[in-house]
Structures are given as C-alpha cells and as structure tokens.
Amino acid sequence: MSEPSREQRFLDTAASRGLRPAGRTHVEKTLRELSSFFSRSMFREETARRPGLLQRVDPRARILVTLLFLVSVSLARSIPELLAHAILPLAAIPLSRIRPGEFLGAGFLIAIVFSVLMAAPATLNVFFDGTVIIPLIDNGREWRYGPYFLPAVIGITREGLLTAATFLLRALTSVAAVLWLTLSTRWADLLRALRFFRLPAIFLQVIGMTVRYTHALLRHSEETHLGKKSRTVCRTKVAAEQAWVGSRIARSWERSLHLMEEVSMAMSARGFTGEAKLIGGPWFGAPEWGLLLAVVLFCTGAHLA
Amino acid sequence: MTRTANVGEAVAPLLELTDIHYAYREGIPALSGLSLSVFPGERVAVLGANGCGKSTLLKLLAGLIFPRQGSYRAFGRKIDERLLSRDPFGIFFRKDVGILFQNSDAQLFNPTVEDEIAFGPLQMNDPAAEVRSKVQRAIEAFGIGPLASRAPYELSGGEKKKVAIASVLVMDPQVLLLDEPTAGLDPRSSRALVDTIVEAEKKGKTVVTATHDLHIVSEIARRVVVFGEDNRILASGTPEEILTNRSLLLAANLVHLHRHAHDDYWHVHEHEHHEIVHFHEHPDESPGGGSKR
Incomplete structure (x- = not known):
C-alpha cells in the first residue's frame, strides 16, 4: 500500500480538525464591494x-x-x-x-x-x-x-x-x-479648473489632498485585504472576521495620522506656512x-x- | 569645530549638531548623543540599518523636528521652532534646505505632477511666469514631461520618486537631504539620481544622503558616517575606509554572513542586500576553503 500524498495527509488533518475552505465571507464581500465602489466612483478616469x-x-x-x-x-x-x-x-x-x-x-x-x-x-x-x-x-x-x-x-x-x-x-x-x-x-483637472472660479486656495488644497490620500488609503486597505486573503487557509468565525476588520480600521486610522504628520512636514519643508498658493x-x-x-x-x- | 579650506582659512560648518538626543516615545531613543558637522559643499553619506535613526537625523537637519536635548546650528544660527516659524530666516532656511522623504506618498500631496513641482516656487511668491519656467525646466531635466498632468496616484513608485526629487530641486536648495533616494528605483533611474548628486557637488551644494545601499556610497559621498543599531555614530571616514572595514559593516548590520553553494561546496562570506545587484566576493577559490555539502 502506497504512502498517502502530502496533499492527502493535509486534507485528512484538516477534516479531522473540522476545517472548512475559506469561501467568501460577507465581510470579505463587503470590503471588496466598498473598495470597488470607491475606486469606480472616484477614480474611474x-x-x-x-x-x-x-x-x-x-x-x-x-x-x-x-x-x-x-x-x-x-x-x-x-x-x-x-x-x-x-x-x-x-x-x-x-x-x-x-x-x-x-x-x-x-x-x-x-x-x-x-x-x-x-x-x-x-x-x-x-x-x-x-x-x-x-x-x-x-x-x-x-x-x-x-x-x-x-x-x-x-x-x-x-x-x-x-x-x-x-x-x-x-x-x-x-x-x-x-x-x-x-x-x-479627470479629478485632477476638475480640481485645477475650480481655481478659475476664485474659490479659496486653502479649500481647493484641502479637497485635492483629500482625494489624493483617499486613494492612498484605499490602496493600502486593498493591499491589507489581499494580504489577509493570501494567508487565510480556512473559514474563520464571523466574530473573528469582524474583530479583524475593527482592528484594521484602527490601524488605518493610525496610519492616516502618521501620514498626515509626514505630509505636514513635507509641506513645511517646502515653505508652506498655512497660506495655500496655486498656479x-x-x-x-x-x-x-x-x-x-x-x-x-x-x-x-x-x-x- | 572648523575645517581648513585649501587656501588656508578656516571654514565653519554649515550644519552642526551637538550632543543631540531625540526620542519619538519615552524610552525608545531615535538618536542618542549625536554630534555631527557638515561643511559647505560636502557630500556626506549616512549609513545604517533600518531604525538606526537616519531618517530622524535628516528631519532634524531639515528643521522639521527639534531635539529634546543638544543643539543644532545651521548657517551660523541656532535652529529652533520659533526661529523657523516666526523669523524671516525661516523662509531662507526652507528655501535653501531641501529634503527628499523616504515615503514619496507623503511628499506628493498635490493634484498633479505639475502642481507638485510648482508648490515650492509658489510658496516663495515667485512671479507666475517664473514659476512656469522653473516647472518646465525641472520637468525637462528629469524627463517627466509625459507625467506632467498626471495625478500622483497614477504614478509608479519610481516615477513618484523622480517627481519628488524634481519638486525638491526646483527650489534650487543649497543643502540637499536625501532619505533613501534610490530605494525602489530601477538601475537607470538610480544611475540618473547618482549623477544628479554628483552634479550637485559641482554646483557647490551640500548633500547629505541617508542610505543602506552600499553600491552608490563611493560615488555620492566623500565622507561616510556609519550609525550603529544603538542610534549612535559608530564610525566616520572616507568611503574607502568605511567600505573596506568589514567588521564595522557587520557591526552596523550593513552586511551579514551568507552561505552560498558552488557545486558541491558551501562558501560563507559577507553579503549585502540590494534590490537589483547581488554583491559578494569569494575569499577562497579552492574547494578546501568551503565545506563539503
């Protein structure tokens, strides 16, 4: 009788432990849909x-x-x-x-x-x-x-x-x-064009930065989600999924604060004193x-x- | 501390840090008792492993953060938050000290590449025509014409780095502080950046580059400062002195021992990591020098 294959041995262990394939949880679907919605609506150019x-x-x-x-x-x-x-x-x-x-x-x-x-x-x-x-x-x-x-x-x-x-x-x-x-x-052109209407430069600067960093954080969230997906072997409890999402929201918040600090430094380094000026x-x-x-x-x- | 110039007169340091201590959080120091002088027109490379305080040092030199203890003098003035935010000297300092961040995303905060490059000159209240001409020159110099109207989120990592460098150099600063400038760059872009740094020296600029890419060090610097993992300066010297000191590089975690197979034999030798080039040498050619597999 031949030795069971590596795959078979693993599947036997998984079955004995009651593990089920990861499938598509509603948390994952929600995250993907949210991310896709923002990407579609904001950045389809x-x-x-x-x-x-x-x-x-x-x-x-x-x-x-x-x-x-x-x-x-x-x-x-x-x-x-x-x-x-x-x-x-x-x-x-x-x-x-x-x-x-x-x-x-x-x-x-x-x-x-x-x-x-x-x-x-x-x-x-x-x-x-x-x-x-x-x-x-x-x-x-x-x-x-x-x-x-x-x-x-x-x-x-x-x-x-x-x-x-x-x-x-x-x-x-x-x-x-x-x-x-x-x-x-394009968003970038739209924001630039708004200058023509003499809107306050600081207002336009803030809107521009919001669009810019929404994209950066969105990409980060997508990558985090893919990173988790790549290491998710089997189905986990809904409560664990929700706890993970909660922890990632907190991490994104922390990350956005850190990024904000760095952006603020980068602006100061190039002479920004609080008065936005646009070309x-x-x-x-x-x-x-x-x-x-x-x-x-x-x-x-x-x-x- | 002073240095003697070729003609015999003493040259004062342009940037001078004395016994600097800095910590992001209590008990976790980022810099401990650091003293460093950078002279006008000097090209200095700061080497060190991740987390040794290189980025903190550059932010400190750029007057973006301020030490908890110790003093920082630049252009003959003692630098503090009040001076940079209230005194007209602050405008001069911001114009003449340019910093390239390690994270390009933090540096590119404008809607388009063109706006990004124009940001600095606009803050300096340059006339509109002059801003446009400076932006155009920077775009041409870095060959980023096709990217001019793109948003930062449409750029690749290397393109972002190029735009970030252009947005710093457009201000024509006298001091350039570069934090891991070649990280994420392809060989050609990396080469172009090294050329830019060499060119900067010809123009009399002072360049401080923080890196752990040993390949570029001998080209971008005349003096190398090595940081240890205890956030202190471990050594300082010419690139030749530093790069040939294997025990120093090992102690600074810039190279590590590497086991490497050749047919039936294993070699063990120092080795450094870089995205593109895999650099090492074999001290012994004979099979007897290695261990049998």
Whole structure:
C-alpha cells in the first residue's frame, strides 16, 4: 500500500480538525464591494482620457458651460423648454465618446429610479387636486377623516403629470450634465479648473489632498485585504472576521495620522506656512470660446422653444 | 569645530549638531548623543540599518523636528521652532534646505505632477511666469514631461520618486537631504539620481544622503558616517575606509554572513542586500576553503 500524498495527509488533518475552505465571507464581500465602489466612483478616469471632441476643451470651459447650463435649466418653465435643454447633455455624451452603458452605470440609472419615486406621488389626486385622466381605483365614495381626504376616484391627474414631468426633466437633465462633466474630466483637472472660479486656495488644497490620500488609503486597505486573503487557509468565525476588520480600521486610522504628520512636514519643508498658493493656467483659446458660445446660443434657443 | 579650506582659512560648518538626543516615545531613543558637522559643499553619506535613526537625523537637519536635548546650528544660527516659524530666516532656511522623504506618498500631496513641482516656487511668491519656467525646466531635466498632468496616484513608485526629487530641486536648495533616494528605483533611474548628486557637488551644494545601499556610497559621498543599531555614530571616514572595514559593516548590520553553494561546496562570506545587484566576493577559490555539502 502506497504512502498517502502530502496533499492527502493535509486534507485528512484538516477534516479531522473540522476545517472548512475559506469561501467568501460577507465581510470579505463587503470590503471588496466598498473598495470597488470607491475606486469606480472616484477614480474611474478612463472615459476622461478618451480622445472625444469635448475632452479637448479646457476643463475650466467645461465647468463654466455646465454651470451656465444648470442655471439655464433651472430658469426653464415649460416642458418644451426643458425638452430642448435635455438635447444638449444627450448630444455631449456621444461627442465625449462615453458609452450609454457607462453613463447609466455612473449614476444616471439611480437618478432615474429615485427621481421617479419622488415624482410619482405628485401625479395622483390623493395629494393634489386635478383633472383625473387615468383613473386607477374607484372607491365609489369620498373618504374623509379629519384633515385626511381620499377622493372617490383615485387616479393620475393632468396637473400632476405636468408637475412630475417638469421635475423629472429638470432633475434628470441637470444630473446628465453633471455626470457628463465628471465622466469627461479627470479629478485632477476638475480640481485645477475650480481655481478659475476664485474659490479659496486653502479649500481647493484641502479637497485635492483629500482625494489624493483617499486613494492612498484605499490602496493600502486593498493591499491589507489581499494580504489577509493570501494567508487565510480556512473559514474563520464571523466574530473573528469582524474583530479583524475593527482592528484594521484602527490601524488605518493610525496610519492616516502618521501620514498626515509626514505630509505636514513635507509641506513645511517646502515653505508652506498655512497660506495655500496655486498656479494659474493659460487663458481660453478658440475651442473654449467656441464651446462657450455654442452653449449660450443653444440655451437661448431652448428658452425660445 | 572648523575645517581648513585649501587656501588656508578656516571654514565653519554649515550644519552642526551637538550632543543631540531625540526620542519619538519615552524610552525608545531615535538618536542618542549625536554630534555631527557638515561643511559647505560636502557630500556626506549616512549609513545604517533600518531604525538606526537616519531618517530622524535628516528631519532634524531639515528643521522639521527639534531635539529634546543638544543643539543644532545651521548657517551660523541656532535652529529652533520659533526661529523657523516666526523669523524671516525661516523662509531662507526652507528655501535653501531641501529634503527628499523616504515615503514619496507623503511628499506628493498635490493634484498633479505639475502642481507638485510648482508648490515650492509658489510658496516663495515667485512671479507666475517664473514659476512656469522653473516647472518646465525641472520637468525637462528629469524627463517627466509625459507625467506632467498626471495625478500622483497614477504614478509608479519610481516615477513618484523622480517627481519628488524634481519638486525638491526646483527650489534650487543649497543643502540637499536625501532619505533613501534610490530605494525602489530601477538601475537607470538610480544611475540618473547618482549623477544628479554628483552634479550637485559641482554646483557647490551640500548633500547629505541617508542610505543602506552600499553600491552608490563611493560615488555620492566623500565622507561616510556609519550609525550603529544603538542610534549612535559608530564610525566616520572616507568611503574607502568605511567600505573596506568589514567588521564595522557587520557591526552596523550593513552586511551579514551568507552561505552560498558552488557545486558541491558551501562558501560563507559577507553579503549585502540590494534590490537589483547581488554583491559578494569569494575569499577562497579552492574547494578546501568551503565545506563539503
């Protein structure tokens, strides 16, 4: 009879000790999902690097036109005006070589769902009076209890639909414009472009450093997680997993404090005395002025629609 | 302490530490009774194992931390926190003493590489055109043009180091304090850095480099200071004197005995670690010099 292999001997020992494969614990899944969410939402810059028509325009001009557009959308009153406005972000997305799936995944789908959920009650005559055009429930008679009132026929009203459509168009058009800006512009460029708006330099410095070190700590957390995974042989108790996560949070905190101390020293070493100073960029060129003019003309035309 | 220059006049130390004691936590000293003088235009290498106090020494020389006991004089002035934060001399000191941190992540805190390099000149209130021209020159000098608009988190370890060095050198400091500058660098980048340090000497700069990379020592320094594991200076001398003193290097934990197989024989000899080069020599060529496997 041949000797059992090394693997077999180990598996026999593991079985005798009641060890189970590590599997995928909910703690691990949560950590991975969290890390992936932050990486996706904050640092996905691949779309911003594509050679789209609008990526060639200075980010400052992109921020400026987005702000102008948002003001214009908020001033629009009628459905045709809002519909005309909606064309602009929808055209900007393919011009920036952003795929519809990426656009929806970046938050537009969530925006649609939540906007519809918010707007839906306003369409019913339960909350606001109006002319019912789509009856849903016929109670036969009205019901009143103190300040509460239910009409005999509950349904969708014309006025409610108009209100909901106005809200949805305004909200989703604005969200689309902001998403276009964030998908077509890298964080670094976005932060640099904000200087153009004369925001306090220290505020921009702090935001920039927050983004920078969130990334550094995120990477560190990912590495810690992978380090643990590489040495996790068998399944551990949930309580032990939670204790580990707790200890790592404390370690990350400690590490971030240490890093903060070092960053502060590095800043002092290069002459920082508490007053942030930032470098300005060159003034607008033809593409920037062109985009600005196009958006102004478009918004004016949309208001006349 | 003074030194005599070639023409005969006495030269005062540019940086002078006397009986320095520093501890991050009570009972765990980082520096114990350290005295060290660095003269203008000198290139000094500080050698020592991990945790011997090299980084602490550089932070102290850069006026970022202050000793618990002992005194530090730089440019003829006694350095303390008040002087650097309140006196106009502090601005001069920050401009003229540049430090490269061991951890590049701590040093790169701006949104882009370009902003990072511009940070120092902007703090000095240089005019915008001059800042741009300095940044451009530094970018060209380090060949980091393609990285200019990148964020620090998009850089590799070696690229981060290059940007960190460029962001220090753009200030044109007279004193350069480099903490493990070649750690994590590929051979070509490491070579370029050594050339930069040699070039700095030609420009009359004072360079203090903390390292445990023995390969670069003879090129980057004219004087070597060896730290022991007890956070005290173990020896000081020329690179030749130090690097040929095997017992000193062993005592400082900079080399260790290494067992190495050749066909049927084992050799035991001193050995040092480095990321790229594996350096050792065989004192005996005959099989009889080793032990039979």
